[in-house]
Amino acid sequence: MKTEVLEDDPSEVETGIFCEKCNKWVNSFYTTQKDVDDTVYLLKASLQGIERNVKKKLLEELEAYKDWKMKKEVTEEGFALDGRAKNISGILITLKSNDISYEIEPPYPYEIPVYKKLWTEEVERLKAMNPGLNVTAEELNALK
Ligand SMILES: [Zn+2]
Numbered sequence: 078m079k080t081e082v083l084e085d086d087p088s089e090v091e092t093g094i095f096c097e098k099c100n101k102w103v104n105s106f107y108t109t110q111k112d113v114d115d116t117v118y119l120l121k122a123s124l125q126g127i128e129r130n131v132k133k134k135l136l137e138e139l140e141a142y143k144d145w146k147m148k149k150e151v152t153e154e155g156f157a158l159d160g161r162a163k164n165i166s167g168i169l170i171t172l173k174s175n176d177i178s179y180e181i182e183p184p185y186p187y188e189i190p191v192y193k194k195l196w197t198e199e200v201e202r203l204k205a206m207n208p209g210l211n212v213t214a215e216e217l218n219a220l221k
Pocket residue numbers: 096097098099100
């Protein structure tokens with residue numbers, strides 16, 4: 078088995094069976110560095126002071142997570158879990174998208190995309206059109 082970083086895109090790798098004698102791949106495929114990363118990351122975050130809906134979503138996400146390779150401890154106050162990069166990336170997206178601070182060891186080297194809250198832009202638009210409107214994105218997010 079061999080895994081080699083691609084020269085033209087260091088976030089991608091070629092991995093598979095490589096014959097040293099013939100100096101060629103016998104059977105291989107392309108994937109991302111993150112997917113072949115065997116590092117076990119320890120992720121911790123506090124759930125205190127977090128908006129109720131965000132906390133509910135996060136707890137549901139943690140609850141739904143079934144991976145025998147991942148150990149987790151979840152309480153109302155916070156959580157700690159360990160897992161491989163590809164397994165914890167969803168949780169990291171939720172944390173970062175909701176501005177929840179967390180600790181991760183060793184440092185997570187991959188990009189974490191941030192998804193804006195569903196209603197934020199829509200509320201700005203509605204408020205611009207209706208100056209008397211008294212509603213927040215949080216209230217509307219709670220409705221979905
Ligand atoms: Zn060979």
